[in-house]
Amino acid sequence: MAKRGGRRSSARRRRNSQWKAAAVGAGVLLLLLAAFWSLIWPYLLGTVGISGVGALGWRLWRTDRLLRSDRKWRAEELVRAGHRTLADVDKMTGTEFEELVADLCRRDGCSEVQRVGGAGDxxxxxxGRLPDGRKMVIQCKRYAPTSSIPSREVRDLLGAKQHFKADIAIFVTTTRFTRPAETFAQENGIIAIHRDHFGVWNNGATLESLTHVSGAGQGDPSHRARWRKTYQANGR
Known part of the structure; x- marks a missing residue:
């Protein structure tokens, strides 16, 4: 017990000595500051100012990084939600476009959706199947907006509809249909989704809503000429 009490007293004395040394050091520092204040204060003020500017700069940099990250995150969320711009879609490969169309079908409640594009498709x-259970077959063409879908490609889809014993055939493209292609689609019950309609579908309209306006509203020739001029001016 005596030894334990001695150790405690020794530890207490060391702590007291440390506190006294700290107090003396602080006192000496205050005395030096008071004696040489006229010489020290410009440097001290400069140090505080530089530290403040540095802290502000870091804060601004950090805020900018967070905003950039937030914008990137929001853009990625929109992409995951299907809200890509048509400019984004124009940069896709054919396979990526097919995957996008499949994702939009799933978003709209279609079931058994699968991408089967490729050799021997x-x-x-x-x-897949529409929400009402009808079997659907879809042909996807990610073409430049200055191109057009000829009637022979729509006829090929009619053959695919018969091959897969589908109830409905849908042709989705990032461009427009020629007049013969549009006419053929209407006469054979093929749902033609051109660029304008795809943009609406991509931004939230349902696939079912587009079945009632198949192929309509592609714009007049002057509209297409303006688009072509803009497209070429951008070096695309």
């Missing part, structure tokens, strides 16, 4: 890129 028998004219189909996406298969």
């Amino acid at each position: 028998n004219g189909a890129d996406v298969l």
